[in-house]
Amino acid sequence: MGDSQYSFSLTTFSPSGKLVQIEYALMAVGSGQTSLGIKAANGVVIATEKKLPSILVDEASVQKIQPLTTNIGVVYSGMGPDFRVLVRKSRKQAQQYFRLYKEQIPVTQLVRETAAVMQEFTQSGGVRPFGVSLLVAGFDDDGPQLYQVDPSGSYFSWKASAMGKNVSNAKTFLEKRYTDDMELDDAVHTAILTLKEGFEGQISGKNIEIGIIGTDRNFRVLTPAEIDDYLAEVE
Amino acid sequence: MVVVKRFVLQVHRKSDMSKAVVDLPPKGGFSFDLCRRNEMLISKGVHPPSFRKTGTTIVGLVFKDGVILGADTRATEGPIVCDKNCEKIHYIAPNIYCCGAGTAADTEAVTDMVSSQLQLHRYHTGRESRVITALTLLKSHLFSYQGYVSAALVLGGVDITGPHLHTIYPHGSTDTLPFATMGSGSLAAMAVFESKFREGLTREEGIELVCEAICSGIFNDLGSGSNVDVCVITKGHKEYLRNHQMPNPRTYVSSKGYTFPKGLTEVLTTKITPLKEKVEVIEGNDAMEE
Numbered sequence: 284m285g286d287s288q289y290s291f292s293l294t295t296f297s298p299s300g301k302l303v304q305i306e307y308a309l310m311a312v313g314s315g316q317t318s319l320g321i322k323a324a325n326g327v328v329i330a331t332e333k334k335l336p337s338i339l340v341d342e343a344s345v346q347k348i349q350p351l352t353t354n355i356g357v358v359y360s361g362m363g364p365d366f367r368v369l370v371r372k373s374r375k376q377a378q379q380y381f382r383l384y385k386e387q388i389p390v391t392q393l394v395r396e397t398a399a400v401m402q403e404f405t406q407s408g409g410v411r412p413f414g415v416s417l418l419v420a421g422f423d424d425d426g427p428q429l430y431q432v433d434p435s436g437s438y439f440s441w442k443a444s445a446m447g448k449n450v451s452n453a454k455t456f457l458e459k460r461y462t463d464d465m466e467l468d469d470a471v472h473t474a475i476l477t478l479k480e481g482f483e484g485q486i487s488g489k490n491i492e493i494g495i496i497g498t499d500r501n502f503r504v505l506t507p508a509e510i511d512d513y514l515a516e517v518e
Numbered sequence: 519m520v521v522v523k524r525f526v527l528q529v530h531r532k533s534d535m536s537k538a539v540v541d542l543p544p545k546g547g548f549s550f551d552l553c554r555r556n557e558m559l560i561s562k563g564v565h566p567p568s569f570r571k572t573g574t575t576i577v578g579l580v581f582k583d584g585v586i587l588g589a590d591t592r593a594t595e596g597p598i599v600c601d602k603n604c605e606k607i608h609y610i611a612p613n614i615y616c617c618g619a620g621t622a623a624d625t626e627a628v629t630d631m632v633s634s635q636l637q638l639h640r641y642h643t644g645r646e647s648r649v650i651t652a653l654t655l656l657k658s659h660l661f662s663y664q665g666y667v668s669a670a671l672v673l674g675g676v677d678i679t680g681p682h683l684h685t686i687y688p689h690g691s692t693d694t695l696p697f698a699t700m701g702s703g704s705l706a707a708m709a710v711f712e713s714k715f716r717e718g719l720t721r722e723e724g725i726e727l728v729c730e731a732i733c734s735g736i737f738n739d740l741g742s743g744s745n746v747d748v749c750v751i752t753k754g755h756k757e758y759l760r761n762h763q764m765p766n767p768r769t770y771v772s773s774k775g776y777t778f779p780k781g782l783t784e785v786l787t788t789k790i791t792p793l794k795e796k797v798e799v800i801e802g803n804d805a806m807e808e
Contacts, residue, residue: 350641351641371642374638374641375638378634378637378638381634382630382631382634
């Protein structure tokens with residue numbers, strides 16, 4: 284990949300044994316807009332801030348939460364264009380899996396394959412690591428699942444997690460509020476409250492995005508009207 | 519999966535094929551070398567093994583609210599019926615279905631592939647798939663294989679631009695029609711359509727006409743038989759009526775079963791060969807280590 288003059292890897296070890304490029308990639312993630320995910324007993328919710336650079340931007344054209352398959356969705360913190368590339372690759376991998384096994388790809392498998400792609404970009408010539416961390420939410424035969432995938436290619440399964448700007452406050456808030464027997468609706472409320480914590484300005488259905496998946500195994504992004512309804516319940 | 523035109527015995531080891539310049543690296547795309555070899559072998563009298571074709575009568579028509587597709591359910595391998603109830607109406611998209619005639623493996627593989635491509639396309643665009651998209655993907659693929667992918671398809675669906683019905687031939691040409699038939703039973707079915715089709719049929723009339731056309735194929739064509747499958751696609755809704763009509767029920771099943779008394783089969787010769795013991799069993803005191 285790349286010109287033969289640049290066939291060396293740009294991600295190299297430092298004397299202390301760290302991969303500095305990955306650290307920097309994590310910093311890029313850390314300065315991105317806050318996103319979070321919560322696994323409920325009967326579903327998963329993922330949410331993110333949608334702060335647009337100007338009021339002139341058509342907010343309906345921006346969609347940060349994307350479906351990967353009918354029962355798996357993903358949100359990110361970090362660089363939007365990198366996210367788009369990963370979404371495209373993951374969707375294709377899910378289709379290839381279905382073509383090969385005639386089975387919908389399990390969440391763990393898709394996470395593993397996406398993580399493998401991200402790892403590839405830390406060890407190939409002429410490329411840089413992805414500047415995004417992903418939160419993958421899915422519901423399959425193993426129940427509701429929430430995974431975080433980092434630029435290094437490592438992935439973790441979480442009950443609740445946050446990424447981006449306000450991560451430490453958000454995680455503390457989630458630790459306090461999380462219960463194992465939460466229902467999906469409660470999880471949505473908790474997600475909204477967590478976002479509200481670090482939100483600058485007035486929160487509304489137009490500047491946050493929420494994606495949910497329940498026992499119907501159908502991932503969908505909530506419309507701004509639905510988000511406003513949830514916000515009204517939370518007030 | 520049965521592969522088209524692949525030979526079991528290779529009579530001539532590759533002496534005559536590689537007269538052309540061989541030093542060029544493969545450029546990609548379909549390599550027609552084996553097709554030349556196959557043709558050469560046929561001219562020498564070596565016949566390929568028979569593969570599973572779908573004989574088939576497949577039809578489609580456009581009615582008032584959308585399209586109706588119909589197919590028989592017999593799959594043949596030469597003169598033998600190898601599947602009495604196969605599914606010939608393939609899923610392409612929630613609003614698009616495709617009937618397939620020709621080599622069963624080819625129709626299934628090509629429809630699965632296009633279905634997968636359309637799913638990816640739906641994710642990327644966020645829109646419902648269009649019938650002409652499926653049509654273009656199918657015909658480009660078939661054309662690039664120059665007719666060697668033996669799939670003759672009737673593609674129908676309803677999208678944002680309205681109801682559409684197309685036929686696709688193995689070499690990649692297409693037709694857009696209000697009513698269409700394909701397969702070995704296509705003439706029998708077309709005769710029914712030509713005399714009874716009119717614009718603006720209702721759902722019930724459409725299904726009845728499709729069933730009549732398929733039945734015409736089932737009863738008058740050897741390559742088609744068994745049951746009638748129907749698929750009705752309208753705006754925002756589809757109905758897959760598997761085995762909508764079963765005009766060939768099995769009537770000869772005996773509920774008592776069959777008894778064969780001893781002595782019914784004549785014994786011609788009897789030969790008894792005692793088996794020699796070749797294994798020596800030693801009473802061991804050492805158990806085998808795990």
